[in-house]
Amino acid sequence: MPRADDVEDQTRKARKHLATNLIVMRREKGWSQEDLALEAGLHRTFVAHVERGARNISLDNIERLAGVLGVETYELLVPFSGEK
Amino acid sequence: MPRADDVEDQTRKARKHLATNLIVMRREKGWSQEDLALEAGLHRTFVAHVERGARNISLDNIERLAGVLGVETYELLVPFSGEK
Numbered sequence: 001m002p003r004a005d006d007v008e009d010q011t012r013k014a015r016k017h018l019a020t021n022l023i024v025m026r027r028e029k030g031w032s033q034e035d036l037a038l039e040a041g042l043h044r045t046f047v048a049h050v051e052r053g054a055r056n057i058s059l060d061n062i063e064r065l066a067g068v069l070g071v072e073t074y075e076l077l078v079p080f081s082g083e084k
Numbered sequence: 085m086p087r088a089d090d091v092e093d094q095t096r097k098a099r100k101h102l103a104t105n106l107i108v109m110r111r112e113k114g115w116s117q118e119d120l121a122l123e124a125g126l127h128r129t130f131v132a133h134v135e136r137g138a139r140n141i142s143l144d145n146i147e148r149l150a151g152v153l154g155v156e157t158y159e160l161l162v163p164f165s166g167e168k
Contacts (some may be wrong), residue, residue: 003131012144012147013147013157014143014146014147014150014157014158015144015147017157017158025107032096038119055141056141056142056143056144057142057153058095058103058140058141058143059098059099059140059141059142059143059146059161060098060099060140062098062143063096063097063098066098072160072161072163073097073101074098074101074159074162074163075158075162076162077143077156077158078158078159079156080125
């Protein structure tokens with residue numbers, strides 16, 4: 001029986017959705033990772049890790065990224081449809 | 085000029101949306117905070133704090149809560165419409 005602690009090792013779909021949306025939306029603005037990091041007041045390395053799904057980002061920081069990208073926080077977590 | 089560090093003190097809309105959705109969805113299941121915490125493998129106090137918007141929860145834990153509530157992670161952050 002899987003324990004709740006294993007959940008994050010099983011899927012982490014949310015991290016992947018966030019990573020894809022971040023990359024797509026950042027590029028639409030013509031921003032580098034460093035540009036996005038500067039705008040959001042975060043470290044470039046942190047942003048790079050989030051874009052690889054390697055970091056368990058907090059809600060406040062997701063909201064901060066959404067704010068500078070001009071979208072609602074939940075939009076960063078919607079599965080990427082590929083259309084736009 | 086507001087600094088990025090101030091953003092979390094200004095609005096924290098995302099925390100409020102999450103809190104409202106958690107409470108509504110939990111009650112729809114007839115669960116107490118303790119029930120939800122047990123299902124998600126989290127501490128009851130932690131869930132209580134998140135439902136008050138007093139806690140900066142991580143994405144992995146939001147995903148965990150969404151999983152036991154049977155919704156997609158982003159659905160916990162969509163502004164609550166009041167309809168259902």
